[in-house]
Amino acid sequence: MAVTALTDRTYYDGTYKSAMGECTIPSTAFDKWSINASNLVRMYTYGNIDETIEISEGVQMCVCELAEHLYSCNQRDSESDSSVASEKDGTWSASYKDRKTVEQEDSMKSVSVVRTWLANTGLLYCGV
Template sequence: MKIYTDTEFYKNQYLLGRAQKIQDADFPYWVMLASGEIRQLTFNRVEDLGEIPDEVRMCCCELAEKLYSVESVKDENGMVLQSYGNDGETGTYKTDDLSESGVQRSIVKIIRKWLVNTDLMYCGVV
C-alpha cells in the first residue's frame, strides 16, 4: 500500500510556512488513513501511477489534517462537546458536522476539490 505524501511535502509544499496541525510523529498514521480514503474514491488508480501527482499529494495533506482535526475534538465517547454549563452539569453535543455521514461528506468534498479535474475519479470504462 502506497502512502501518497510525506512530511517534507507537507511542510514545504502544502503548508508553505503555516503552522503544522499534525506533528511529525503523528503524521504517518494520519496520512496513511488519508491515502486509504483517496485510494477508495479513485478506484485504486493512484497505485498504478509511476509518480504520485502533486494534486494527490496536496489532497492527502488536506485530508490528513481534516481526519486529525475531527478526531482531536471528540471526547472519550466519540462525541463533540459544543457547550457546557456547570449549573447542574449540562452539556450540549454537536453531532451534525462530525457525525460519520458529515465526516464522509467532508472527505468526498476534499477529494473532489483536488482530483475532479484528473481522470482518477472517473467511474466509467477506460
C-alpha cells in the same frame, strides 16, 4: 505488500505548509494519518492513481488536507464524545449532535476534500 502513503512528511512540511499555511499534525503522527488519508483517496479514485510514477502535486495536496481533516476529527473525538449543535447564553443551555450525524458530516467533508483536489483530473472516473 506494504501499506504506503501517497505523500511524505517532507512534502507536508514544505509544499503543503507553504501553500496552505499551517501544519497541525505532529511529526510522530503524520505517517499514520497520511496512510489513512491515502487509503481513502485510493478508494475514492477507484485505484486510478499510477503509483509506479511520481505522484502528482494535486494528489499529494489532497492527501495532506485529508490527513489534516482526519487528524482534527480524531482530536475532537478524543476531547469529547459529542459536538455542540447550538448554545444559548442566558441561563446557559447547549444541545449536541448525535454520533451518527457527526460521522456523516465528517464523511461528507472527506468526500468534499477529495472532489476539490481531484475533480478535474480524471482520477474520480469509475467507468471503463
